[in-house]
Amino acid sequence: MANKDNYKNYFYVTTPIYYVNDKPHIGHAYSTVIADSIARFKRLSGYKVFFLTGADEHGLKIEKEANARGITPKELADAVHIKFKDLFGMLSISYDRFIRTTDEDHIKTVQLAFFALMEKGDIYLSEYEGWYCTPCETFLTDKVLIDGNCPQCGRPASRVKEESYFLKLNKYEKRLEEYIESRPEFIKPPFRKNEVLSFIKEGLNDLSVSRTSFSWGIPVPGNDKHIIYVWFDALLNYLTAIGFEEFLEGRDNDFNLLFKTANHIVGKDILKFHAVYWPVMLFALDLPLPKTIFAHGWWLMDNKKMSKSLGNVIDPIYLINNYGADALRFYLLREITLGLDGDFNMDNFITRYNSELANDLGNLVSRTTAMLQKYTGGKLPGFGEAGSIDEHLSKAICNITSTLNERYDNYDFARILEETFKFINTVNKYINDSAPWKIDISSPEGKRNLYKILRSAVVSIYCISYLIYPFMPDTAARINKILNVEAFAFFKSSIVPENIFDSHGVLFKDGHKINESREILFPKIINT
Numbered sequence: 001m002a003n004k005d006n007y008k009n010y011f012y013v014t015t016p017i018y019y020v021n022d023k024p025h026i027g028h029a030y031s032t033v034i035a036d037s038i039a040r041f042k043r044l045s046g047y048k049v050f051f052l053t054g055a056d057e058h059g060l061k062i063e064k065e066a067n068a069r070g071i072t073p074k075e076l077a078d079a080v081h082i083k084f085k086d087l088f089g090m091l092s093i094s095y096d097r098f099i100r101t102t103d104e105d106h107i108k109t110v111q112l113a114f115f116a117l118m119e120k121g122d123i124y125l126s127e128y129e130g131w132y133c134t135p136c137e138t139f140l141t142d143k144v145l146i147d148g149n150c151p152q153c154g155r156p157a158s159r160v161k162e163e164s165y166f167l168k169l170n171k172y173e174k175r176l177e178e179y180i181e182s183r184p185e186f187i188k189p190p191f192r193k194n195e196v197l198s199f200i201k202e203g204l205n206d207l208s209v210s211r212t213s214f215s216w217g218i219p220v221p222g223n224d225k226h227i228i229y230v231w232f233d234a235l236l237n238y239l240t241a242i243g244f245e246e247f248l249e250g251r252d253n254d255f256n257l258l259f260k261t262a263n264h265i266v267g268k269d270i271l272k273f274h275a276v277y278w279p280v281m282l283f284a285l286d287l288p289l290p291k292t293i294f295a296h297g298w299w300l301m302d303n304k305k306m307s308k309s310l311g312n313v314i315d316p317i318y319l320i321n322n323y324g325a326d327a328l329r330f331y332l333l334r335e336i337t338l339g340l341d342g343d344f345n346m347d348n349f350i351t352r353y354n355s356e357l358a359n360d361l362g363n364l365v366s367r368t369t370a371m372l373q374k375y376t377g378g379k380l381p382g383f384g385e386a387g388s389i390d391e392h393l394s395k396a397i398c399n400i401t402s403t404l405n406e407r408y409d410n411y412d413f414a415r416i417l418e419e420t421f422k423f424i425n426t427v428n429k430y431i432n433d434s435a436p437w438k439i440d441i442s443s444p445e446g447k448r449n450l451y452k453i454l455r456s457a458v459v460s461i462y463c464i465s466y467l468i469y470p471f472m473p474d475t476a477a478r479i480n481k482i483l484n485v486e487a488f489a490f491f492k493s494s495i496v497p498e499n500i501f502d503s504h505g506v507l508f509k510d511g512h513k514i515n516e517s518r519e520i521l522f523p524k525i526i527n528t
Contacts, residue, residue: 054099059230381451382510
């Protein structure tokens, strides 16, 4: 790990910005936990990280919902965006900015970008006639409709005809196709790349980027009867947050350094907007494209997409209040490979919680600290007393850490957690097989053997806390507190080696005393 002022590189990660027409659900938690986990790992690895999330507060959908409640759209946005902030606080989300599309700097960014593309001729005034899905805020063609309904949400599309500004997509079609085909890291997982290319090869029609049928949004510069299309507005938040306005004015900031490292975390249902419309907007603005667009799958229930109308929506706040934030974070990232859909099953949730969190991790920490208190009064045996750390354990942890950078870059979180919990079981087995409670400590050799087991177990737990920190930050902090070492969230030391296992010589010196604790990290869930 590196000193906090000695960055090895920049890393910019974003979630979608979330509609404020209703309270947050498990899908919002999922996208945000993914982004938070990689942001935490990159910070620990010495990167200068900027993590962005926020609220999408404009558009017809918001206006309609506000009218139905008898309040203004801004009043609705002010009330609902707080619910997202509250959820993210409960989930320990470490964002650097929560942006709102009603923020003044964002409104300036949108109008600057729109005006620049008008001046360039890449946005022009014409007339739109076609289909529009208000819930998805999406323009649709006849060929994608399914019995007159939106293919995404299944609800009826509306026929609209109005004057509109258009963004030239066709002009950049070939350039975008070649860009995607030549950069395997641009769209992940790889099978999503083929979906996007198929869409592009069907031919891109110029995109309507303004509306005149409602008023809640950012006006087109110089023609305020037109409201800028909500997706054009929303996508530009990724520029606003890192200082696009200052960049245009020539002020020195990190805009270029950050944006070329951007990782957009999105649901598969909005991949088209991020992998087609957004790159075209950036081409037209003469800006670099983000490094990666990662499209995750949906959480289903009984193999059906969650929706309020079906009554199968999972409330993340209920799960946090009853089982803890880290248990939810763990399940979301452990249960399925990122990119695929997953079925949220409470029986599976409880089984994973009890077997892996309570029995495996929780029991390892409690039994090790109890033995340390019993045999040494909580003082960790030093090198002179314990000799070397168990070679098998040190090799196992090094095998995991050697692949971490690659696996994080590929969002292979489920594999990282799988290997981490295999290691937890390896440590538990090491303790069981070594049976320190059977060792005769009256002899120097017996005492030395006992101390080696205790030191090996404690150092292994510290390494485990490092591995789980991006996914379960609160649990890692609790373990760090028990071990009486600095929490990773506030890690400042510049002398800890790159290999976390080797850090024990620095952190756990002779006589280091752990904190006495009877805390149960994960109380077992009793099914009733």
